[in-house]
Amino acid sequence: MSLVLSACGQKDEGSTDTGSNGETYNWKFVTEEVKGQVQYEYAEEFAKRMKEKSDGKVNITVYEFGGLGSEVDQVEQLQNGAVEMAVMSPGFTGNMVKEGQIFALHFLFPESVEKTQQILNESEALNTDLRNKYEEHSITPLSFWTEGAMEWTSSKKISKPSDFNNFKMRTQTSPLILKSYKAYGADPTPMSWSELYTALDRGTVEGQENPIFFIGDASFNEVQDYMTLSNHNNYVAMTTVNKDWYEGLSGDIKSMVDETTKEMQDWVFKEQKKQNEEWLEKIKNDKENPTEIVELTDEQREAFKEKAMPVRDFYRNEVSTVDGKILDKLQKEIKDAQ
Ligand code: 6CS
Helix, strand or coil, X not given: CHHHHHHCCCCCCCEEEEECCEEEEEEEEECCCCCCCHHHHHHHHHHHHHHHHCCCCEEEEEECCECCECHHXXXXXXHCCCCCEEEECHHHCCCCCHHHHHHHCCCCCCCCHHHHHHHHHHCHXXXXXXXXXXXXXXXXXXXEEEEEEEEEEECCCCCCHHXXXXXXXXXXXXXXXXXXXXXXCCEEXXXXXXXXXXXXXXXXXXXXXXXXXXXXXXXXXXHCCEEEECCCCEEEEEEEEEHHHHHCXXXXXXXXXXXXXXXXXXXXXXXXXXXXHHHHHHHXXXXXXXXXXXXXXXXXXXXXXHHHHHHHHHHHHXXXXXXXXXXXXXXXXXXXXX
């Protein structure tokens, strides 16, 4: 619809109608998760706030994951303007926005999820420099937020790097995520999460990484025996908009979008925290599908960290198109925040 409107020369603000009460806006907001999960609930709350602030003029339809294709299809839909807004994981854009693979680096952000969120909110490296890199591909990330610390689930116990030897690990598609697991000796396979339950059940892959709420809500614990509380990374999602569409919004509507995006940072932090805490308890107490929770000592975590560190040099020297400048700046920001 928005494409048709653009072709007719109207203002490209999604589908726009002029009724007796003035203009109304109809936008599509796609997420990589389903009802009840953090991204979907985020988008619903965003839509509700926009409707209220605009006195009903902005109507946002939120799409659950699945209806519009894979995560990678959704990236394309945002780029070509078929949808105006998307929650997007950098883990699916790495073949295009090389710098965005910074989030694939293990042990980069602090173990504290709260501190990590503060850095995501304030980082110039991310909110200016990385944003510019995404904008080269028509994607404007308006905010970065965590969905929680990432943990490993597996069919065999993982507590040291050698446990990953030839281990079939499911990953998202960004090449640097695969590289991070190869650094532990694993055999990573990228796939959409829509195929993951079956792949784990059949043993096509033996393990995966995700925040706890997602592991529980997608029932991965049903087909896995162990969950290692590795906290090796934070799951970062981005609130993204189609660049041209966003820049074409009128001043007051654009300010409303910016204001809502900002407010939502606190909202989503609380939402992910609540969901992750609740799901940890549920997984621990699930007698029908028991999961052994593996806690790592500082020494054990250190052993993984040691293997992960060379991947940073690889990012700096082989992946980055700006000689690792964004990583250097981010590392300084992380150090200053701690
Ligand atoms: O593992 C994945 O691919 C999915 N995980 C989360 C937390 N959200 C969406 C994403 O596609």
